[in-house]
Amino acid sequence: MSGDSIYGVYYAYSQDSTGNIPFKFLYSSDAGQTWSNEQTVAYAMPAYCNGLIISKCFGALYIVWNAVPIPESTTYETQVVISYDGGLTWSPKTFLSQNGGRPAQLACASCSEINGFFAVGWMDYNYPGRFYIRITRNLGYTWRPEIQNVTSHYISDPNLFMIADTLWATWTDWSYADHWEIGYSKSTDQGQSWSETERISNTPGNSMTPWLSYDHGKVHLVWQEDANPGGRDIYYRRWDPGDGIDEVPNSTSTGLLKSYPNPFNSTTIITYSNIEGGEIQIYDISGRLIKTLSVKDKREGSVIWNATDGLGQPTASGIYIVRSKTSKGVATAKLVHLK
Numbered sequence: 001m002s003g004d005s006i007y008g009v010y011y012a013y014s015q016d017s018t019g020n021i022p023f024k025f026l027y028s029s030d031a032g033q034t035w036s037n038e039q040t041v042a043y044a045m046p047a048y049c050n051g052l053i054i055s056k057c058f059g060a061l062y063i064v065w066n067a068v069p070i071p072e073s074t075t076y077e078t079q080v081v082i083s084y085d086g087g088l089t090w091s092p093k094t095f096l097s098q099n100g101g102r103p104a105q106l107a108c109a110s111c112s113e114i115n116g117f118f119a120v121g122w123m124d125y126n127y128p129g130r131f132y133i134r135i136t137r138n139l140g141y142t143w144r145p146e147i148q149n150v151t152s153h154y155i156s157d158p159n160l161f162m163i164a165d166t167l168w169a170t171w172t173d174w175s176y177a178d179h180w181e182i183g184y185s186k187s188t189d190q191g192q193s194w195s196e197t198e199r200i201s202n203t204p205g206n207s208m209t210p211w212l213s214y215d216h217g218k219v220h221l222v223w224q225e226d227a228n229p230g231g232r233d234i235y236y237r238r239w240d241p242g243d244g245i246d247e248v249p250n251s252t253s254t255g256l257l258k259s260y261p262n263p264f265n266s267t268t269i270i271t272y273s274n275i276e277g278g279e280i281q282i283y284d285i286s287g288r289l290i291k292t293l294s295v296k297d298k299r300e301g302s303v304i305w306n307a308t309d310g311l312g313q314p315t316a317s318g319i320y321i322v323r324s325k326t327s328k329g330v331a332t333a334k335l336v337h338l339k
Helices: none
Strands: 004-010 020-027 040-046 048-059 060-067 077-083 105-112 119-123 129-135 155-163 166-173 179-187 209-214 218-228 231-239 258-262 268-273 276-284 289-294 301-305 318-326 329-337
Touching: 004 048, 004 060, 020 060, 020 301, 040 060, 040 077, 060 105, 077 105, 077 119, 119 166, 129 155, 129 166, 155 289, 166 209, 179 209, 179 218, 179 301, 258 318, 258 329, 276 301, 289 301
Parallel strands: 048 105, 105 155
Antiparallel strands: 004 020, 020 040, 048 060, 060 077, 105 119, 119 129, 155 166, 166 179, 209 218, 218 231, 258 268, 268 301, 276 289, 276 318, 318 329
């Protein structure tokens, strides 16, 4: 759903005149009161489909799924079609997984609302399989090469969330000797490198089907657990990533400046409260003013810095100081820009 518009897609299960299974799309522009006619956006062979997702990101609509496509393959692949006009027309399907003879299953996806990057993940099936991800930075016109998130763990149920350059990934991990647990790792450079796998759950029963979300600087995770004989419970954990910028010692501020991610690669979100003057300044380590960000005289909110100076030129890697006026002086904090 986006505003009053609702977009839907389903796998029909019934063959049409082509002898194959259509994926049907429809939408409502008035919060569900009326609906468009259905249209077929792609086909799959008569077989099970999974990982069917529809998502809107910076005006583009993405439909992602796993199924056996026609006529290009005999195994499940991760595929995507995209619309740039609200679903009136759709691109030809793009294969995100590589046809290597092993099925690609259980697609997941996330849109970075900061820069419009869109990430799709899936399990490359090897019972269990591996976690693969591909990212587009230009609304699906091109896709970056496959990223393998974890190399020494077998996984299922992949899930991910992306904001700016940061990716959080979680999955059901089959590599522990006792039973299934929830695995987790994080990348701050668009998936080029990843933190060591963490074991998130540690309970007597099997853990499975994790789901991630990010909101107001915190990462949320839920999953299901075979906690009791004959039944399952829902578990929840939350992180404050702890990557907010440190306040500079001896600041006389009663205001607060934080940023995430920090360190960052190309974009960071600066959140502020109890500031005055309508602007935030960014200085390099020598004290030279690099850029002024307007916050329209709001006392609280957030603003994006894309690592450029006042002329729009990219800044170098290094330490920067973010500064703003408060009622009792200034608030200052540190940013670390890494390319």
